[in-house]
Amino acid sequence: MKKLLIYILPIIFSLALCIQVNAEVTGNCVNxxxxxxxxxxxxxxxxxxxxxxxxxxxxxxxxxxxxxxxSGTVNVVNLIPQIWHNGAEDLAAGNFKYISxxxxxxxxxxxxxxxxxxxxxxxMFPSPGDQHDTGITQTGDTALTCAGKYGCHxxxxxxxxxxxxxxxxxxxxxxxxxxxxxxxxxxxKGVLGLENPATAWQNVxxxxxxxxxxxxxQGTSSRASPANGTISGFCAECHGFYHGSLGTETxxxxxxxxxxxxxxxxxxxxxxxxxxxxxxxxxxxxADYSMLxxxxxxxxxxxxxxxEINPGTDIIMCxxxxxxxxxxxxxxxxxxxxxxxxxxxxxxxxxx
Amino acid sequence: MNNxxxxxxxxxxxxxxxxxxxxxGTYLDSAxxxxxxxxxxxxxxxxxxxxxxxxxxxxxxxxxxxxxxxxLPASPDDYLLFSDNHTGQTVNFCFDCHxxxxxxxxxxxxxxxxxxxxxxxxxxxxLDDILQAFTYGPPTSPTSSSSHNLDDIKLFITDKWGYSxxxxxxxxxxxxxxxxxxxxxxxxxxxxxxxRGWPVTLPSKHGSxxxxxxxxxxxxxxxxxxxxxxxxxxxxxxxxxxxxxxxDGSTTTDGTNLTDYVTFCTxxxxxxxxxxxxxxxxxxxxxxxxxVWANSIHGGEDSWNRDDAxxxxxxxxxxxxxxxxxxxxxxxxxxxxxxxxxxxxxxxGGITAVNGNTNADWDTxxxxxxxxxxxxxxxxxPCINCHYHGAPFNATKSLF
Numbered sequence: 001m002k003k004l005l006i007y008i009l010p011i012i013f014s015l016a017l018c019i020q021v022n023a024e025v026t027g028n029c030v031n032x033x034x035x036x037x038x039x040x041x042x043x044x045x046x047x048x049x050x051x052x053x054x055x056x057x058x059x060x061x062x063x064x065x066x067x068x069x070x071s072g073t074v075n076v077v078n079l080i081p082q083i084w085h086n087g088a089e090d091l092a093a094g095n096f097k098y099i100s101x102x103x104x105x106x107x108x109x110x111x112x113x114x115x116x117x118x119x120x121x122x123x124m125f126p127s128p129g130d131q132h133d134t135g136i137t138q139t140g141d142t143a144l145t146c147a148g149k150y151g152c153h154x155x156x157x158x159x160x161x162x163x164x165x166x167x168x169x170x171x172x173x174x175x176x177x178x179x180x181x182x183x184x185x186x187x188x189k190g191v192l193g194l195e196n197p198a199t200a201w202q203n204v205x206x207x208x209x210x211x212x213x214x215x216x217x218q219g220t221s222s223r224a225s226p227a228n229g230t231i232s233g234f235c236a237e238c239h240g241f242y243h244g245s246l247g248t249e250t251x252x253x254x255x256x257x258x259x260x261x262x263x264x265x266x267x268x269x270x271x272x273x274x275x276x277x278x279x280x281x282x283x284x285x286x287a288d289y290s291m292l293x294x295x296x297x298x299x300x301x302x303x304x305x306x307x308e309i310n311p312g313t314d315i316i317m318c319x320x321x322x323x324x325x326x327x328x329x330x331x332x333x334x335x336x337x338x339x340x341x342x343x344x345x346x347x348x349x350x351x352x
Numbered sequence: 353m354n355n356x357x358x359x360x361x362x363x364x365x366x367x368x369x370x371x372x373x374x375x376x377g378t379y380l381d382s383a384x385x386x387x388x389x390x391x392x393x394x395x396x397x398x399x400x401x402x403x404x405x406x407x408x409x410x411x412x413x414x415x416x417x418x419x420x421x422x423x424l425p426a427s428p429d430d431y432l433l434f435s436d437n438h439t440g441q442t443v444n445f446c447f448d449c450h451x452x453x454x455x456x457x458x459x460x461x462x463x464x465x466x467x468x469x470x471x472x473x474x475x476x477x478x479l480d481d482i483l484q485a486f487t488y489g490p491p492t493s494p495t496s497s498s499s500h501n502l503d504d505i506k507l508f509i510t511d512k513w514g515y516s517x518x519x520x521x522x523x524x525x526x527x528x529x530x531x532x533x534x535x536x537x538x539x540x541x542x543x544x545x546x547x548r549g550w551p552v553t554l555p556s557k558h559g560s561x562x563x564x565x566x567x568x569x570x571x572x573x574x575x576x577x578x579x580x581x582x583x584x585x586x587x588x589x590x591x592x593x594x595x596x597x598x599x600d601g602s603t604t605t606d607g608t609n610l611t612d613y614v615t616f617c618t619x620x621x622x623x624x625x626x627x628x629x630x631x632x633x634x635x636x637x638x639x640x641x642x643x644v645w646a647n648s649i650h651g652g653e654d655s656w657n658r659d660d661a662x663x664x665x666x667x668x669x670x671x672x673x674x675x676x677x678x679x680x681x682x683x684x685x686x687x688x689x690x691x692x693x694x695x696x697x698x699x700x701g702g703i704t705a706v707n708g709n710t711n712a713d714w715d716t717x718x719x720x721x722x723x724x725x726x727x728x729x730x731x732x733x734p735c736i737n738c739h740y741h742g743a744p745f746n747a748t749k750s751l752f
């Protein structure tokens with residue numbers, strides 16, 4: 001019996017791992033699609049409480065499936081990650097519940113996707129740091145969406161958010177190459193990364209988290225293409241002035257920076273405080289990966305230890321400080337930045 | 353054996369503690385960082401807690417979709433600062449807050465006093481902000497007053513000790529992430545033995561992460577008593593007193609409570625080649641005098657006569673000693689309403705009035721400690737004509 005278990009258990013674990021790594025949807029078509037939005041005289045496109053015809057014959061829009069039960073307490077329903085739920089465990093990108101109550105104070109805790117919660121501050125449109133004329137507006141047909149031309153996921157050249165995701169859920173994403181939405185990290189077209197292999201959708205601890213692509217220079221993103229395939233380059237599609245190499249906006253390629261650098265290697269030189277990242281020993285000595293202020297990797301294929309950060313190699317990114325969807329803190333910060341600098345001092349080690 | 357284990361364990365803990373202290377952060381100990389929660393620290397934006405980096409540094413030159421004030425010109429600034437880093441004698445990022453009780457961005461205003469007020473006890477001094485101190489003298493005022501020229505400092509430090517052409521000249525003396533109030537957040541108080549802080553960093557230690565380098569004056573070997581080893585440092589009287597002394601109003605006189613400002617100031621003022629002053633407008637004499645304090649009579653050099661105590665005033669006449677002075681005994685660090693050289697308005701407990709380059713004017717300074725004066729007639733020879741820093745030797749002795 002023991003021998004049998006020895007053979008069977010690895011197979012079960014491998015299968016489970018494959019299911020989690022690969023986002024390619026499996027199962028019956030009817031789980032997600034409806035031909036006529038009608039079955040037995042009942043509407044079928046009702047996911048998330050919605051009712052109506054959707055592009056691509058889906059039974060729900062983005063929110064319908066990925067915020068299936070906003071009062072529910074689980075963050076994954078039927079293998080579908082719930083970006084807005086009422087549970088305690090946020091996904092890696094956060095939880096849109098933090099902006100879902102319509103107060104200005106909550107508006108600033110996340111990206112104000114119009115279908116979830118309208119941003120109340122008109123000065124936030126177009127997107128702050130907008131270098132590439134996103135055309136995103138506070139309300140109307142060009143308001144912020146989950147996907148498409150006015151959103152983050154899917155094909156940025158397609159206006160309709162569901163259509164922009166066409167085929168993405170069916171793509172073989174065993175190789176993330178950024179060439180299509182389906183083969184891009186989290187369907188963020190052009191972005192590279194490694195999706196958490198152990199605990200799907202969450203960043204749990206230093207041993208169990210997503211890996212983000214970074215680069216040693218900012219490059220220049222466009223509205224539809226992230227520079228260097230990095231997560232920061234992707235943010236720059238809408239917030240370009242915060243990231244690009246434009247000297248008058250970011251300072252160019254080195255100190256003095258005009259805005260906080262991203263896609264910049266954490267310095268390991270001994271005259272700088274950054275060498276002691278997260279309590280490290282200094283120089284290029286590896287330190288524990290910080291969940292509060294994580295860094296990106298220059299080469300996802302050669303990460304020596306996912307639980308460690310190497311000053312002089314690993315890279316500051318937008319997500320070093322911010323969540324992607326929404327967090328419980330002001331300005332999508334990973335920590336309560338209004339009241340403490342606990343995340344800042346992970347890198348700025350002499351400021352503790 | 354157990355004793356050995358205990359000793360070994362204690363040593364190991366000590367080593368670990370020392371190791372961690374060596375590179376401990378200092379920002380939260382600083383005046384900007386709330387000085388251990390004892391004061392407000394930097395406070396510009398209501399949305400961030402006191403002392404937070406966001407009060408000075410705007411990560412994206414934008415908060416809430418807009419650049420908060422001051423936003424003219426509305427563009428990001430060096431080091432992510434909320435306004436221009438340095439463009440001139442009176443346009444400097446530090447002055448956006450250090451400009452008095454009103455008009456600055458620090459919530460509640462920010463009052464800073466002169467050294468004569470804080471250390472000298474001259475509480476009648478109305479100067480209440482750093483910006484005002486730097487408006488004394490050229491280029492913003494006539495030569496009837498004086499201040500450190502920030503552009504000259506900026507030029508001097510560029511490419512030295514880790515500074516660059518973008519460095520703020522105030523950082524030549526102060527580490528904004530470490531400088532402490534002395535005393536902190538008590539703008540109308542003089543220094544006292546229970547409120548001390550350490551505001552300066554040696555210019556040559558700029559950016560050093562070694563804990564003993566981060567501030568100057570706070571550690572062992574960094575006091576005037578240390579500099580004066582083999583000599584005598586005698587603290588001057590506080591204003592109007594013959595029983596209490598600078599800098600903290602205590603009865604301590606040996607410099608154990610005073611930062612070694614000689615080493616501090618001569619980091620620049622005894623550097624080869626010396627700083628250039630735009631106030632000295634006649635080339636090639638635009639270099640500041642090299643101050644070799646060890647060879648100066650007011651420094652390490654012996655007095656001219658070993659029996660000249662009778663020509664000095666208290667507290668320098670108690671015994672014949674080789675007295676060595678601190679720079680701050682006579683000079684303000686930022687600026688002074690006195691004519692040139694930032695001569696303090698109060699020296700050794702009394703008022704000076706060096707309003708011009710005359711014998712009578714300089715006598716108000718020199719006579720604070722010396723009984724002997726030169727005759728003005730028939731030609732008005734100011735003391736400083738012969739007795740200045742770097743003055744040539746007369747026989748074997750320096751004239752200053």
